Amino acid sequence: MKLKQCNNISDLRMLAKRKLPSPMFHYIDGGADDEITLRRNTDAFDGYELLANSLIDVGQIDTKTQLLGQTVDWPVILSPTGMTRLFHHHAEPAVARAAENSGTLYTLSAMATTSLEDIATSTNGPKMFQIYIFRDRGLTQEFVQRCKAANYKSLCLTVDTAIAGNRERDKVYGMSMPPRFTASTLWSYATHFEWAFNLIRNPNFQLANVSHRVDALKNRSMSLIQYVNEQFDPTVTWDEVAWLVEEWGGPLTIKGIHTVHDALKVKEVGASSIMISNHGGRQLDSVPASIDCLQAIRAAVGNDMELIVDGGIRRGTHVLKALALGANGVSIGRPYLYGLAAGGEAGVDHALQLLKSELQRCMALLGCPTLQDINNKHVQDAASLRHRG
Numbered sequence: 001m002k003l004k005q006c007n008n009i010s011d012l013r014m015l016a017k018r019k020l021p022s023p024m025f026h027y028i029d030g031g032a033d034d035e036i037t038l039r040r041n042t043d044a045f046d047g048y049e050l051l052a053n054s055l056i057d058v059g060q061i062d063t064k065t066q067l068l069g070q071t072v073d074w075p076v077i078l079s080p081t082g083m084t085r086l087f088h089h090h091a092e093p094a095v096a097r098a099a100e101n102s103g104t105l106y107t108l109s110a111m112a113t114t115s116l117e118d119i120a121t122s123t124n125g126p127k128m129f130q131i132y133i134f135r136d137r138g139l140t141q142e143f144v145q146r147c148k149a150a151n152y153k154s155l156c157l158t159v160d161t162a163i164a165g166n167r168e169r170d171k172v173y174g175m176s177m178p179p180r181f182t183a184s185t186l187w188s189y190a191t192h193f194e195w196a197f198n199l200i201r202n203p204n205f206q207l208a209n210v211s212h213r214v215d216a217l218k219n220r221s222m223s224l225i226q227y228v229n230e231q232f233d234p235t236v237t238w239d240e241v242a243w244l245v246e247e248w249g250g251p252l253t254i255k256g257i258h259t260v261h262d263a264l265k266v267k268e269v270g271a272s273s274i275m276i277s278n279h280g281g282r283q284l285d286s287v288p289a290s291i292d293c294l295q296a297i298r299a300a301v302g303n304d305m306e307l308i309v310d311g312g313i314r315r316g317t318h319v320l321k322a323l324a325l326g327a328n329g330v331s332i333g334r335p336y337l338y339g340l341a342a343g344g345e346a347g348v349d350h351a352l353q354l355l356k357s358e359l360q361r362c363m364a365l366l367g368c369p370t371l372q373d374i375n376n377k378h379v380q381d382a383a384s385l386r387h388r389g
Helices: 009-019 022-029 036-047 091-102 116-122 137-149 168-173 186-190 193-201 224-231 238-248 260-269 290-301 316-324 334-366 382-388
Strands: 048-050 065-067 070-072 076-078 106-108 127-131 154-158 252-257 273-276 306-310 329-332 379-381
Touching: 009 022, 009 334, 022 168, 022 334, 036 048, 036 290, 036 316, 048 316, 076 091, 076 106, 076 334, 091 106, 091 116, 091 334, 106 116, 116 127, 116 137, 127 137, 137 238, 154 238, 186 193, 238 252, 238 260, 252 260, 252 306, 260 290, 273 290, 290 306, 290 316, 316 329, 316 334, 316 379, 329 334, 379 382
Parallel strands: 076 329, 106 127, 127 154, 154 252, 252 273, 273 306, 306 329
Antiparallel strands: 048 379, 065 070
């Protein structure tokens, strides 16, 4: 299979699996514990049906909107994903450029292998920086100042990682950072020559935004679980969120919310947006799919709070369902990582173009020429209807 033969995100996933050594692929693909939430995130979209209107003028489809204080050409933004260098040597700059080409927002992770300053100068597209609260609290304040200096327009605070989730696939397949050649992983690395060659050619691996203060990887390799548990602060409360809202003073989204209680707290502390997310099923297992949390949160916070659904998006119809159920937009992680692993920057371009064209086509078929035309009249809960019947 070649990149141009990939007709959907599922095809890109299969190509990524062929291109990557097992530890790297399963790090992207896996979730926590029994991976119940991982599967639910996508499967839950099947529980909603779209209701199309006929004989509507759909000669022109307009997908432009505002998200996180920035104009984007379509309502799909790129979620923060750490250590992108592990999946392709083009790394984070390739993803940022592809996002700009597609007219949407790229979110750089605090756990990135490229500095926020380098990303700021590599593209002119809309950008957001994602932070965690590290044990070194001064690092958070430093992030705020660096993002202001680099002209980032919005921040994303991830709050669902007090400790690392139990990602058993990482243990089974020997995932570590930097990659470590062991008896159990050597064959997989050796049989993926292109990936291994580019690692050997440029073996320098660091978490570029934190290594000057938290150089935990110096002269050693460790699991992500070990790193998170050593460096992230499990004592963080809403007080720190309120401080960050004031310190930043701009659009701030809180990522990792899936309950009405926490959504109301986000509104109370003054953040501008909520990213409804369960970390792609990689933290606490058996929590609800993100899409299933949307309607209750929208009802609780009202229409003035921006809501972004994160997790499980694989099709243009998934985007439509999220918008119809009350989201302002959605964010994706695995889909663009599959594209990156499958073909570098061209692969990310292909992944985004697939989803964008699907969204445009499905809007026409739904009878909605603009995003503003999409509402709850265009979706129904199929399971609920069957139960009542």
